[in-house]
Structure formats: structure tokens, C-alpha cells
Amino acid sequence: MTTIGIIGAGHIGGQLARKAVELGYDVVISNSRGPGTLVDLVAELGPKARAATPAEAAAAGDFAVVSVPLRSIQDVPVEPLAGKVVLDTNNYYWERDGHFPALDTGEATTSGLLQEHLPQSKVAKAFNHIRSSQITTDGAPAGTPNRRALATASDFPEAAELATRLYDEFGFDTVNMGPLSESWRTERDRPAYVIRQNAAELAENLAKAPRTI
Template identity: 80%
Template sequence: MTTIGIIGAGHIGSQIARKAVELGYDVVISNSRGPETLSGLVAELGPKARATTAAEEAAAGDFAVVTVPLKNYKDIPAEPLAGKIVIDTNNYYWERDGHIPALDNGEATTSGLLQEHLPESKVAKGFNHIGAAQITTDGTPVGTENRRALATASDYPEAVELVTRLYDEFGFDAVNVGLLEESWRVERDRPAYGVRQNAQELKDNLAKAPRTI
């Protein structure tokens, strides 16, 4: 069975872990405080989950989900993630992360920054514009009318394919934004951010997104 490595055990990371275990994935999860602080979550998740350090998690996962505050993205271990697909859920909150001029000026994207930090990985945007609790509650079977849609973007087709498959397993349609340089369209404060939308509505919202806020 595929093992998902999750770096970050906050609201989003924990919810992705819960749904992944429900679907039969093995999960290896880490946080910045050490695996011993995740004993309660691991006990809840059951025998298909274990807690490790970030470096151990990165090495153990067949692919990884990075879900940490953006200000900490340079702490993600690069070497053990080389060659792997990395799903990036990060969002830019300058109130928390401090101002990043390249983002403020519309010259970069949050996932693009992570890709630069992980040059040998294949970064894809994912799960960044949905509330954490909704990850485990809003999914519906394929073909459901008005099924909720989520966006992804990557410079690597195989990464888009993986996120699309994972979205479908979680109960969501996928909309491909394009390359990472276009992933700003689903970042914070844009029309597609944080709202429930089907695939056509998501495409419409992506199209009308302003580059800078």
C-alpha cells in the first residue's frame, strides 16, 4: 500500500491523515515539536499511522504533503524528498509569515517558492483553498451533481495526475490551473479561495482572479 508522508500535523495535515487512513493508505506524519507530541493523533489514526521526524517522514513516504506555515518552508528537508512528488498546501499570511516582497509584488507563488527550495522534487499545489474540516466532510462520489472541485497546479504532469487521483479518492473533482507560475489564481483572497464551488464555478473563479491584491 502507498505510504503518504505528511510534514505538518496541524488542522490540514491531521485531516488529510484521517481521510488517507480511512481510504487505506499508510501515513507517516511529523511536526516541528517531535514525534512524541503526536501520540494522541497516532493513537486515533490507528495502526496504519506512525509519527517520525520530518527527515524520516520524507524518506518513508512514497509521496509527501507539506502543510506548514509558509515562513517555515525552508525547514523542509530537501534531500530525502528528491525525485518525489510533493503536494503543497501552503498559503501566504503576511500577518503570520512576515512580508515576502516577491509574493506581495506578484513576482512569485507560494508553491513556486517551495519548488525552488526542493529543486529535485516535483511540487504540486493541493488542498490549499478548502477549510480543514471540510476535507473529511465535503467529499462525494464521482458523478455526484454539483460535486465540489479543488484546484491543482504543477510543472510536472505526473504530479497533477497524482493530485487528481487523490482528490477523486477524497471525493472531489480536480481542476488543473496549469504550471506553478499560474497557481496564484487559487491563493488567498482570490475568488476561488475558501469557497465551495463545482468544477465550472472553480474554472470561472480562476479566470477572473486578479494577480495582485
């Protein structure tokens, strides 16, 4: 079975782990404080999950999810993720992360910064514009009328395809924004951010998003 390496066990990482295990994935999950701090979460997740260091989770995963604060992306292990698809859930919260001038001016994107940090990986934006609790509650089977949609973006078609497949398994339609340079369209304070929307509504909200806030 496919193994997902999860780097970051906060609200989003934890919920992704719960849904992935429910769907039959093996999960190796990590955080910055060490595997010993994840005992309760792993006990809840059951035998298909184990705790590890970020480097171990990166190495174990057939693909990975990075769900750490933007200020911590330089701590994401590089070599174990080489050649792998990496799903990036990040948003830029300057109040938490400090100011990144290139993000403030619209010259860069959070996922683009992660791609620069992981030059041999294939980064795709995913799961950044849904409330964490809704990852496990808002999904619906394919073809359900008004099915909720989520967006992805990547410079690599295979990474966007993996995000699309995972979205569908989790119960969501997909709207592809294109390259990572467009991934800002789902970030905070923009029309598509953390609201429930179907694919047509999401596409409309992406199109009207302002570049800077």
C-alpha cells in the first residue's frame, strides 16, 4: 500500500493523516518536537500509522505532505524528498511567520518558496484553503451534485495529477490553477479561501482573486 510521509502534525497534518488511514494508506507522521510527542495521535490512528522524525517521514513516503509554518520550511529535509511529489498546504500568515518581502509584493508564492528549497522534488499546492476539520467531514462521492472543490497548482503535471487523485479519494473535485506562480489565488483573504464552493464557483473565485491584499 502507498505510504504518505507527513511533515507537520498540526491541525491540517493530523486531519490528513486521519483521512488517509481511513482510506487505507500507511502514514508516517512527524513534527519538530520528536516522535515521542505524537504517541496519542498515533494511538488514535492505529496500526497503519507510526511516528518518526521529519527526515524519516520524508524517506518513508512514496509522496509527502509538508504542513509546517512558512517560517520553518528551511527545516524541511531536502535529500529524502528528491524525486518525490510533495503536497504543500502552506499559507502566508505574516503575523506568525514574520514578513517575507517577496510575498508582500507578490513576487513569490509560498509553494514557490518550498519548490526552491526542494529543487529535486515536485511540489503541488493542496489542502490550503479548507478548514482542517472539514477535511474529514466535507467530502462526498464523485458525481455528487454541488460536490465541494479544492484547487491545486504545480509546475509538474504528475504532481497536480496526484493532488487531483487524492482530492477525489478524499471526496473533493479539483480545479487546477496551473503553475505554482498562480498558487497565491487560494491563499488567505482571497475569495476562494476557506469557503465551501463547487468547481464552477471555485474557478470563478480564483479568477477574481487580487494578487496582493
